Amino acid sequence: MESRPSLILCNVQLPEGRVVDLSIRKGVVVHAGSSGASEVRIDCAGMFVLPAAVDMHVHMRGGLQSGKEDWTTGSRSALGGGVTVVVDQPNTIPPIDSPGALRDRVRDAQEHSLCHFAINSSVTADIPFDEMGRAGAMAFGETFYAPSSYGEALGRDALSLALERIHAVDGLATIHAEEISTGPDLDLALHDERRSVDGEVRAVKEVQNLNGSHCRLHLCHLSSARSIDAASGSVEVTPHHLFLSRDQFRKDDPRGKVNPPLRSEKHRRELLSRWDGIDVIASDHAPHTIAEKGEDFSDAPSGIPGVETMVPLLLGKVLDGTLSLPSVIEKTSSTPARLLGIPPAGFAVGDRGDFALYQKKAVRIRADMLHSKCGWTSYENHPAVFPEMVILGGEVVYHEGEFPRGKPSWFPGKGFVPGS
Numbered sequence: 001m002e003s004r005p006s007l008i009l010c011n012v013q014l015p016e017g018r019v020v021d022l023s024i025r026k027g028v029v030v031h032a033g034s035s036g037a038s039e040v041r042i043d044c045a046g047m048f049v050l051p052a053a054v055d056m057h058v059h060m061r062g063g064l065q066s067g068k069e070d071w072t073t074g075s076r077s078a079l080g081g082g083v084t085v086v087v088d089q090p091n092t093i094p095p096i097d098s099p100g101a102l103r104d105r106v107r108d109a110q111e112h113s114l115c116h117f118a119i120n121s122s123v124t125a126d127i128p129f130d131e132m133g134r135a136g137a138m139a140f141g142e143t144f145y146a147p148s149s150y151g152e153a154l155g156r157d158a159l160s161l162a163l164e165r166i167h168a169v170d171g172l173a174t175i176h177a178e179e180i181s182t183g184p185d186l187d188l189a190l191h192d193e194r195r196s197v198d199g200e201v202r203a204v205k206e207v208q209n210l211n212g213s214h215c216r217l218h219l220c221h222l223s224s225a226r227s228i229d230a231a232s233g234s235v236e237v238t239p240h241h242l243f244l245s246r247d248q249f250r251k252d253d254p255r256g257k258v259n260p261p262l263r264s265e266k267h268r269r270e271l272l273s274r275w276d277g278i279d280v281i282a283s284d285h286a287p288h289t290i291a292e293k294g295e296d297f298s299d300a301p302s303g304i305p306g307v308e309t310m311v312p313l314l315l316g317k318v319l320d321g322t323l324s325l326p327s328v329i330e331k332t333s334s335t336p337a338r339l340l341g342i343p344p345a346g347f348a349v350g351d352r353g354d355f356a357l358y359q360k361k362a363v364r365i366r367a368d369m370l371h372s373k374c375g376w377t378s379y380e381n382h383p384a385v386f387p388e389m390v391i392l393g394g395e396v397v398y399h400e401g402e403f404p405r406g407k408p409s410w411f412p413g414k415g416f417v418p419g420s
């Protein structure tokens with residue numbers, strides 16, 4: 001006889017409107033319909049029930065950068081925002097540029113992460129691409145086609161060769177495409193000028209031209225409507241480029257400093273108008289300490305934390321009627337899972353049993369509500385809808401400020417060869 005489901009989510013309203021009970025056993029959805037008995041039942045009547053998000057662009061830091069964030073605080077921050085899978089970027093110190101470094105990173109995350117995770121490989125001219133794939137790298141990059149905080153840029157020839165090699169191992173190349181001009185970097189307007197929209201558009205086109213081998217491309221954190229229009233391959237946009245403009249900050253406030261830069265209000269609105277053309281929303285969660293963000297503008301590192309506020313900000317826009325719920329689920333959960341080859345979370349039998357449950361009520365964001373070690377947010381006072389409860393593999397892993405430990409997994413890339 002089949003064992004009873006370990007969890008039933010009752011009265012779940014599906015995005016198309018039907019109300020069902022979802023039964024989850026051994027980490028996956030086993031039934032959607034009317035329910036039988038189970039150890040735990042949770043009533044979801046009147047709530048938003050979302051397949052939990054996959055944030056495919058997160059800098060979890062750790063190691064020498066543990067003052068900014070580590071796997072425990074970063075994964076709490078993810079769960080507190082309805083994200084159960086994070087894809088960690090390889091610009092750590094040291095970078096993830098060898099199978100040994102990748103394995104160390106996986107071990108650290110296995111010991112400390114409270115959410116599922118995947119780890120990307122660095123991309124430099126002399127990375128052992130094949131070995132990185134076999135060691136379990138999820139994707140390659142972000143590949144810097146312009147330097148950023150803790151990221152050195154690849155030149156044209158090196159990028160072209162890297163794309164060929166990534167293609168040869170059937171990998172996904174994730175690209176940070178920008179162009180930087182010389183000039184002072186003293187405030188947000190000058191930062192925007194140095195790393196301009198025109199430059200980003202040119203960089204996107206150049207990367208595509210250099211991709212003679214037709215490697216699968218994913219363009220990270222595009223910051224303007226014109227860059228989206230120029231892009232072929234999958235397109236990622238961050239909440240900060242959708243919801244923040246440089247006009248909302250004091251003119252030399254480093255808390256608005258990020259790469260690519262925050263743009264003008266006009267550009268921000270245009271970007272939001274391209275919502276349907278965006279494949280993935282990812283946070284580019286890039287925590288730096290308050291002290292670092294208190295330095296002079298030109299010395300302060302670039303980056304904005306955001307894994308915990310990503311889905312809550314988007315749901316704020318669902319509540320006010322700007323965005324549709326299915327489109328938010330698609331861009332934060334189904335599409336990133338499909339691009340990465342991760343089992344999708346969802347409402348169908350066989351889907352990964354990861355969900356976030358939200359009361360349909362917006363609150364104003366305050367830094368002290370959030371769980372990142374960095375302790376600050378650029379979204380003070382923005383309306384957002386936070387999860388009341390988060391489920392990972394059918395187990396409650398976040399509820400009312402508590403994080404009971406579940407069974408998070410490492411998702412290696414599809415080239416992974418166990419024991420290699």
Ligand code: NCD
Nearest residue numbers: 059148149258259286302303
């Ligand atoms: C990122 C960081 O801090 O690691 N900073 C940023 O401004 N986005 C690096 C990066 O993704 O460019």
